[in-house]
Amino acid sequence: MTWGMMRSPDQAAREVERDGFAFREAVLDEPQQRSLLACLGSATGAGRRGMLTLPEVNALARSEALMALVKPFLKGHALPVRGIFFDKSAEANWLVAWHQDLTLAVRARCEVPGFGPWSVKEGVPHVQPPAEWLQQMITVRLHLDDADESNGALRVLPGSHAQGRLSPEGIGEWRERVPEVTCVVRAGGALLMRPLLLHASGRSVSGRHRRVLHLEYAGFDLPAGLEWHEGLP
Known part of the structure; x- marks a missing residue:
């Protein structure tokens, strides 16, 4: 099954609530891309982290257009955090097994x-927060190439975001029970998704690029002692 059509803001909000993801077309025009x-x-x-440290990316993430895009999905303020x-x-072709995005990138370890x-990725401390914190986040995947089955588009399991943190057995049950959706997105469009949504991707079989800028937003401040790794000083 494939999805990838225009959604109004209200319709997108309903779909994220129900399915854990939604699409928006033409978020970036060709000159912006x-x-x-x-x-x-x-x-x-597989990719480069720390993109919010680039002034151009930080400005885009905090732009009026992207803030308007993500605020309907967050109860509090919208803060770009990764x-x-x-x-x-x-040349760089990989696959990703079914998983949820469970960690936050922070500046230093602090027991809360x-x-x-805790874990460390490329020298950066990462921590798993309670599931209810992840439910207050939204990810925007800005597509800079057309993405479809042939070049490793993301695949998702609708509704899995509402189940909290899933065990390996729980992930297996969802895979058996729920048909996957391939997220077909045109260049310039965006996929919005909750971090707890089960997602995966296969290798490209086309040789085409599948470039995506992945931006995570939080609707909360971290508890005392923790600071976002890519947050403002």
């Missing part, structure tokens, strides 16, 4: 009740 690609450059391996650039191509376990 070219400018962003020039800023991002190339990615090594940026990752993915570039799937013939309910937060854990």
Whole structure:
């Protein structure tokens, strides 16, 4: 099954509530796409983290257009907290197993009740918050190339975001029971998704690029002692 059509803001909000994801077309026009690609450059391996440290990306993430896009999905303020650039191509071609996005990138480890376990990715501390905190986040995946089945578009399991943190057995049950959706998105469009939505992607079989700027927004401030790794000083 494939989805990828225009949604009004109200319809998108209903779909995110129900399914955990929604699409918006023409979020970036062609000049914006070219400018962003020039800023991002190339990615090594599966992608590059820390994109919010780039002034151009930070300005885009905080722009009026993107803030208007994400605010309907967050009860509090909308704060961009992490940026990752993915570039799937013939030279860097990977697959991702079914999973939920469970961690926050922070500046330093600090023990806070309910937060854990901890891990380190590329030297950056990451921590799993309580599931209810992840439910107050929204991810915007800005597509800089057309994405479909042939170049490793994201696949999702609708409704899985509402189940909290799932065990490996729970993920397996969802895979058996719920038909997956391939997220077909045109260049310039966006996929909005909750972090707890089960998602995966396969390898590209086309040789085409599948470049995506992944931006995460939180509707809350971190508890005392924790600071966002890519937050403002």
